[in-house]
Amino acid sequence: MIKLEHAGKFYLTKTIKTLALNNVDLAIIPGEFLSVMGPSGSGKSTLLNVLGLFESLDTGRFTLDGEVVEGLSYSQKIALRRRLIGYIFQSFSLISHMTVNENVALPLKYRNVPKTERKARVKQTLETFGLTPRAEHYPSQLSGGQQQRVAIARAMISHPALILADEPTGNLDSKSSRAVLEQLKKINGQGTTVVMVTHSREASSYAGRVLMMRDGRLDSH
Numbered sequence: 001m002i003k004l005e006h007a008g009k010f011y012l013t014k015t016i017k018t019l020a021l022n023n024v025d026l027a028i029i030p031g032e033f034l035s036v037m038g039p040s041g042s043g044k045s046t047l048l049n050v051l052g053l054f055e056s057l058d059t060g061r062f063t064l065d066g067e068v069v070e071g072l073s074y075s076q077k078i079a080l081r082r083r084l085i086g087y088i089f090q091s092f093s094l095i096s097h098m099t100v101n102e103n104v105a106l107p108l109k110y111r112n113v114p115k116t117e118r119k120a121r122v123k124q125t126l127e128t129f130g131l132t133p134r135a136e137h138y139p140s141q142l143s144g145g146q147q148q149r150v151a152i153a154r155a156m157i158s159h160p161a162l163i164l165a166d167e168p169t170g171n172l173d174s175k176s177s178r179a180v181l182e183q184l185k186k187i188n189g190q191g192t193t194v195v196m197v198t199h200s201r202e203a204s205s206y207a208g209r210v211l212m213m214r215d216g217r218l219d220s221h
């Protein structure tokens with residue numbers, strides 16, 4: 001389902017060229033739960049941004065669901081992302097002028113799910129994540145941990161084929177962290193592929209495979 005071949009990505013600034021991905025080869029089969037660990041600056045977020053079609057490779061090839069991504073137009077990439085991927089960003093990326101209800105409903109809107117079904121699924125998802133009392137709140141009215149849960153609920157609601165999670169437990173206490181990881185594990189058990197970046201060994205223990213990034217290179221753990 002996911003294949004990176006000799007993948008390279010670099011950033012050029014005035015003073016330095018950083019190889020964020022250095023000749024990465026990676027194959028992820030459908031239904032895997034993969035965790036990527038590694039020191040700060042080793043390229044983990046870059047890897048996730050490439051897999052989520054937010055950034056393009058400079059060299060090599062990325063195949064997603066049978067499509068060679070380098071051959072796709074911008075709008076084809078957006079369509080592919082909306083069809084396949086739920087993304088949990090490190091910075092949550094909730095839409096500030098939308099309520100919790102509206103934020104969580106967004107992926108269903110993109111997939112043209114009818115309004116009545118949308119409402120029912122949002123209601124159920126908010127219940128699962130203990131967010132029902134917050135349904136009409138805006139992101140700025142929520143704590144960091146609550147925003148995190150909204151971001152996760154939004155990524156999971158459409159049962160995407162692939163969930164990409166950048167430090168999904170980064171801002172949570174240990175009880176909320178375990179709840180999030182249990183949810184990821186559950187949705188993985190239902191067939192969703194999960195790729196998670198984390199600094200936490202406990203979080204990684206939920207994954208079936210753990211990879212280590214160092215200086216843009218990927219090794220098995």
Ligand SMILES: Nc1ncnc2c1ncn2[C@@H]1O[C@H](COP(=O)(O)OP(=O)(O)OP(=O)(O)O)[C@@H](O)[C@H]1O
Nearest residue numbers: 011012013018020039040041042043044045046047
């Ligand atoms: N837009 C950018 N411009 C220049 N350099 C960048 C840019 N984005 C990332 N980098 C550099 O690329 C390298 C990899 O960054 P990346 O964010 O992928 O690391 P990371 O492993 O996710 O780090 P962290 O654990 O701190 O989030 C770093 O050296 C970073 O400074």
